[in-house]
Amino acid sequence: MKERVQKIFRGLSPTPDAVVFINSAEPHIDQSFYYVFDTMSGLFEGSVAVARPDGTTDVLSSKLEEESAREAARIDPSVRISVMNQPVDRKKWVVDQLGDAKTVAANFRETTHEDFRFLETVLPKVSWADASQAIRNARMVKDATEIERLARAGAIGSKAAEAIPGLIRPGMTEIELASEIEHRMNQEGATGRSFSTIVGFGANSAEPHYSPRNVRLEKGQSIVCDFGCLHQRYASDITRSFRFAPGDAEMKKVHETVEAAQSAALAIIKAGLPGKDAHMAAQRVVDASPWKGRFIHGLGHSVGLAVHDGYGMGPNTEEPLQAGMVVTVEPGIYLPGKGGVRIEDDIVVTETGYRFLTTARREYLEVGA
Numbered sequence: 001m002k003e004r005v006q007k008i009f010r011g012l013s014p015t016p017d018a019v020v021f022i023n024s025a026e027p028h029i030d031q032s033f034y035y036v037f038d039t040m041s042g043l044f045e046g047s048v049a050v051a052r053p054d055g056t057t058d059v060l061s062s063k064l065e066e067e068s069a070r071e072a073a074r075i076d077p078s079v080r081i082s083v084m085n086q087p088v089d090r091k092k093w094v095v096d097q098l099g100d101a102k103t104v105a106a107n108f109r110e111t112t113h114e115d116f117r118f119l120e121t122v123l124p125k126v127s128w129a130d131a132s133q134a135i136r137n138a139r140m141v142k143d144a145t146e147i148e149r150l151a152r153a154g155a156i157g158s159k160a161a162e163a164i165p166g167l168i169r170p171g172m173t174e175i176e177l178a179s180e181i182e183h184r185m186n187q188e189g190a191t192g193r194s195f196s197t198i199v200g201f202g203a204n205s206a207e208p209h210y211s212p213r214n215v216r217l218e219k220g221q222s223i224v225c226d227f228g229c230l231h232q233r234y235a236s237d238i239t240r241s242f243r244f245a246p247g248d249a250e251m252k253k254v255h256e257t258v259e260a261a262q263s264a265a266l267a268i269i270k271a272g273l274p275g276k277d278a279h280m281a282a283q284r285v286v287d288a289s290p291w292k293g294r295f296i297h298g299l300g301h302s303v304g305l306a307v308h309d310g311y312g313m314g315p316n317t318e319e320p321l322q323a324g325m326v327v328t329v330e331p332g333i334y335l336p337g338k339g340g341v342r343i344e345d346d347i348v349v350t351e352t353g354y355r356f357l358t359t360a361r362r363e364y365l366e367v368g369a
Helices: 002-010 031-036 063-075 088-098 113-122 132-140 144-167 174-187 202-206 249-268 275-287
Strands: 018-022 048-051 057-062 079-084 103-106 127-130 198-201 222-227 229-231 238-244 326-329 332-335 339-342 345-349 354-356
Touching: 002 018, 002 031, 002 048, 002 132, 018 031, 018 088, 018 113, 031 048, 031 132, 048 088, 057 063, 057 088, 063 079, 079 088, 088 113, 103 113, 144 174, 144 222, 144 229, 144 238, 144 326, 144 345, 174 198, 174 222, 198 202, 202 222, 202 339, 222 339, 238 249, 238 339, 249 275, 249 326, 249 332, 249 339
Parallel strands: 018 103, 057 079, 103 127
Antiparallel strands: 018 048, 048 057, 198 222, 222 238, 326 345, 332 339, 345 354
């Protein structure tokens, strides 16, 4: 992963002697640890990675992940592995690696306060810098390997989305449908979900960050399903909306408006476009409809090792899109007390436009008719 490490250091000025990534216990694991040390299995709780300007990385692994760590190092000669047999080894290893350093940068955005206090204590002479922004910028533009993994995660999510109409039945609960979707992703090869699956029926579909409950599906309700999976640690994020028959003329128009809003944003997306321009293209479509003001969130976000990977595309985003970024495009309209519609897809940005990573049908669909 030499190229990724060097990419991080190019964003740091002045150049530190090293960048350190330190993990606590699940769920407080720094995803950037896996960016510089590309291993497909293992939690690596308590593990440490020290990256240097020449692109080399030293990794302290626990005994629990020793085989995975050594396999990754065999693939990439720029990585060196040490194994921690007992907790005291961690302190000695960090001092051996960084005791002579003058300046070390850490990923402040992901390092726990406890772990940073540990680093300060064992390295009292080190001057600390924040590498968070440089790491964010490096991770934001994906390399070919990352895009391949994200495309596979998107394909798995798309297959699950295509299966949803056949999973829906009257009287099922939101939790049951969420479970069915996750099971389908696992059957397609997912290694886990990328975030807590959202399924909302009826009025609950009008809450974007809703958590499914034991609410039963009734005729004539809207359904919003927002879900994603992991493939080799990389995430997908897809949303599809349906109508459980009988139909509703207003909600059909809402769905068509959201489709049009997504298409308007996609029509202008390409490298160099400020994120706010893409957002406003979608918002103008919604604001020209009877549901002005009901698009209540940003158009999208970057996706990678985390489902929200650092970049947000909203009305104030001056930062331009770059070729190789993977982002969601997810306009929505939400009518409190009645229902909502959101359509979300993952795309990879190119110099001249974009390419879909999620491909499930987007058009209005009545199920259970």
